[in-house]
Amino acid sequence: MTNLTRHVCALTPLPSEPGDRIELIPVGAFRLADKRGRTEMRLDGAEASSVIAASFAAATGGVLPIDFDHRSLAPQGTADSRAAGWITAMEVEGDRVFASVDWTAEGRQALEGRSYRFVSPVFKTRRDGRVALIEGAGLVNNPALPELRQLASKDEDMDPIETIAGLLGLAADAPDKIVERIEALCETETQMASIAEAAGVTGDDTVTQVCARLSAKPEVDPAKYVPLSTFAELQTQFASLQSTVAGDKAEAALQQARDAGKLTPGMEDWATQLASKDLGQFEAWAAAAPVLVNLGKPRVAGRPAPQKTEALDETERQVASLMGVDEDEFLATRNAAVKEH
Template sequence: MTHSHPAISSSVHADAHRLACDAFSIDLLSPAVAASDAAFAPPEWVHLIPAGVFSGRDGRGPFRLDAEAVIKAFAAYGADLPVDYEHQSLSAEEKAGPVPAAGWIKELQAREDGIWARVEWTPAAAQHLANKEYRYLSPVFRHDRSGRVVLLEGAGLTHNPNLYLKAAASRKETHAVEDLIERLILMLNLPTASTPEDVVAELQKIIDRLNTAEAAAQSRQIDPAEWVPMSQHRAVAEQLAAMQAQIAAEKAEAAVTAAMRAGKLAPAMKDWAISYASKDPEGFASWAEKAPAILPPETDRAAQRVASNADTLTEEDRIACQLLGMREADFAAHKKTLIKE
């Protein structure tokens, strides 16, 4: 869209965006406006932009009035719009002398037939019109790429009225902005008829995606105060497992030793008992509590070692006697026989 700040900025030459519009521009000297030349006074309200779709004499267009947008832009601008001579204000920067105004647009109204403006004419302009030195009034407005008229910038008294299509600033700036918009449309792979607003919206989507990706990346950053390297974590876990295994083994060893001292385990059963106590400490404790004593308590066995047959029977021999149901005397005699042989 040809556009700039709502304030009327510097202009583009007439031939840059000119629309011949004799069929549309207002004839300020027509009978509908002035009853007679003798009593002529410039009209206070003038019809500047027609409603609906319209085109210029030179074929530019079609254009379509967005009356609501034009009224809102004027209200946002908050100042009068100029009416000049032959659109000289559009090239005011190139003028060596003053560029006087013919009047000022004080108010806009949206009516059924388009945009109307209340103009406060200067005495000089009123005299020019009364002398028929000027006759036509031609508006200056802005439009987007689709031809939608969105902003009024002023008007000009002219001999050969045309619709002037205002660009962003000067002609050079206009071309630069339009070239930039076209390049962005190509780079963003947008439809060729896209407006600057479409380009801005697409760029905003890209910015939003980048911001989201950056926020996600920051959320994934590791806080050294809360995280440790995996190798260190693995080493600590291995040390903990080793400590737990050692404690379990010591507990199993202690439980088996206690059971053996109580006479509930023979020495030959020690390996089985340790395996059981290591895998299921509670199960082994329950078994040891309920198991009958198959050997005298350790204190009793110590006393028996000094009793008779102590010279021939070992502690293991006596346990074997109990398991086999043999009398120690018979076992000792048999043992002596084996030794002699």
């Protein structure tokens, strides 16, 4: 236990009728209200039991003293070091270490007469602020950690905040968390009220009624719904019908182009693919394409018969571009068709 620093700090206000069990020191991180408050101190929960055991092992007679104003810490013989009580046991409960105390007559009288209101633990810390040893306590009137609640000897004296915190499963010294939890509960209650109103349920068992509504199978009107298998079959038939209609339209457009002499046998595969994929684009091509096959029909007024040339005109180049055919290939096909006629 070398390199330890001793601390004394008033922590817990005591009632005028002290019980034999008091709060002694926090578990977890804490700071003192004086200049030492700049440094965080800590009694780790995992170490608390071993700290308690080590404290009693180091105590004379196996008990820890509670004196007046920490006078027993003064040089021997320079101050009244009478005990106000003796700590006979310590245990961790929640975020506190509780001490069982056997009060002396002087100690009990000092508390009942309100000469002293606070108990101040004496403990030693390591360099990192972790509590290593509890040496006892003293009755004082200058608290350095006043946030610990007063330990009452009767249940009716309990702080209502402590009761609320206990019901919520939270520590009483965490007001922000208490408020946050209560706000969340209020919000949940408001949402549940809105759900109950929308569902049209009332009474104390609204949650049960809403859950029953959600789990119930919906009533189905046979006149408004059909089986999924029937619907899927109808979808297949409709898709087949659409494909047939589209194929008929494409074939009609192809035949019209053949009849107009604009579609040569070498262009059949390309034209069929284009008409099947994009009928509108094929019809645009057919409208602009020149007559390549002389079917013995009268020429369209104002349009000369195709002639064998060494280059494509502007219209033919546009047709070749729409067809995605190389201009030289298009020219060769056109001239061969002209030569045949």
